[in-house]
Amino acid sequence: MGWKFSDDVPLYQQIMDGIKQRIATGDWAPGQKLPSVRELAVEAGVNPNTMQKALAELEREGLLYAKRTAGRFVAERDEITEGLQEEMLQSYVKEFLDNMESLGYSLKDAAALLQRMSQQEERKGE
Amino acid sequence: MEELIRCRGLSKRYGKVLGLxxxxxxxxxxxxxxxxxPNGSGKTTLIKMLCGLLVPEAGEVLIDGKPVGTESKAVVSYLPERPYFSDAMRISEVVDFFEEFYGDFRRETAERMLQTLGLDFDKKISALSKGNREKVQLVLVMSREAKVYLLDEPMGGVDPAARDFIxxxxxxxxxEDASVLISTHLISDVENVLDDVIFIKxxxxxxxxxxxxxxxxxNKSVDALFREVFAC
Structure with missing residues (x-):
């Protein structure tokens, strides 16, 4: 059941990351209404209080907003949501580079590797 | 936040064996x-005291401000470690039984959940698999609109898919105004749904x-901490 979580980070932070990813990829569109806290909690396989905490934090960051009786919505597209995608891309690349570094490869080596792989892909496509 | 359960100085021995x-x-x-x-640490003893099946030798329990008794039992929904339905009863009869017994029982909720399990209501309890028996019992216990749910090993001995259902x-x-107490040693399965954990040693x-x-x-999961605290 539920989303995948790692052991060492508080769940609400991992939930926030999961939701940011959905917003960044457009899986949750700007202005879209969110399911209820309970529904999201069941989907993720977490406690409703934990989900509530994650949503409240995302509201504080301006990625979600609440209308008093109508529920919670994804923020309309603006700098915050636009910046999100960039932020996520950078964090993925950084993780990749950290892994390369721990194997003894520099940024340059990593770039060369990526180029090689992309050329291979192109050749496959032909 | 409003206090629902208070235990003060609870003690109990079984002969020479320590309970709490x-x-x-x-x-x-x-x-x-x-x-x-771990097994034998006192989890079940505590749960049985909260629902009035065991009387502490010392100390007291208050549920929603009241001592354990008829009033507290009306707001406590208890799932015992072992199923207690008679094998001869049909599912529909067990539902009737709960409706008659508990004023806060939501029949439609129970029936809806039993339907999602795809079980024939005419089936006898004896004809159910172990997993389905546990699921039926949990459905009934959770269909009460109680203030306290006491679930003693709700996932003992069922497969991972059944655990998800549970x-x-x-x-x-x-x-939302209720509290749920889950006793278990299957920590990695439940830890994501827990707010708080109580370790009893x-x-x-x-x-x-x-x-x-x-x-x-x-920087650890509850499961990892548990293994550390209770290392043999």
Whole structure:
């Protein structure tokens, strides 16, 4: 059941990351209404209080907003949501580079590797 | 937050064997709390005291401000470790039984959940698999609009898919002003749904913390911390 979580980070932070990813990829569109806290909690396989905490934090960051009786919505597209995608891309690349570094490869080596792989892909496509 | 359960100085021995020793705690409303400990640590003893099946030798229990008795039992929904339905009863009869017995029983909720299990209501309890028997019992217990749910090993001996159903049933149905106590040793299966955890070690309270605190302070899952605290 539920989303995948790692052991060492508080769940609400991992939930926030999961939701940011959905917003960044457009899986949750700007202005879209969110399911209820309970529904999201069941989907993720977490406690409703934990989900509530994650949503409240995302509201504080301006990625979600609440209308008093109508529920919670994804923020309309603006700098915050636009910046999100960039932020996520950078964090993925950084993780990749950290892994390369721990194997003894520099940024340059990593770039060369990526180029090689992309050329291979192109050749496959032909 | 409003306090739902208060235990003060609970002690109990079974002959020479220790059940609980001077255990005190307070559980607020609106929380899902795991009661964790190895076999024989006192989890079931505590749960049975909360629902009035065992009387402490010393100390007291208050449920929603009242001592354990008829009033407290009306707001406590208890899932015992072992199924207690008569094998000869049909599912429909067990549902009738619950409706007659408990004023807060929501029949439609129970029937809806039993339908999702795809079970024939005319089936006898004896004809159900172990997993389905546990699911039926949990559905009935969670269909009460109680203030306190006491679930003693709700996932003991069922397969992972059944565990998912059980967790989902708990999450979907508990009342937001209620508290749910889950005793288990299958920690990795439940820890994501818990607000707080209580570790019981040899009848004593060893730890009472939120899952987030444990993760932040120790950079560990509850499961990993449990293995450390109770290492043999």
């Amino acid at each position: 020793e001077d255990l005190s705690l307070s559980i607020p409303a609106g929380k899902i709390v795991g009661i964790l400990g 967790l989902k049933t708990i999450l979907t149905n508990y009342n 040899q009848g004593r309270l060893a730890l009472y913390k939120s899952v987030d605190e444990i993760r932040m302070e120790k």
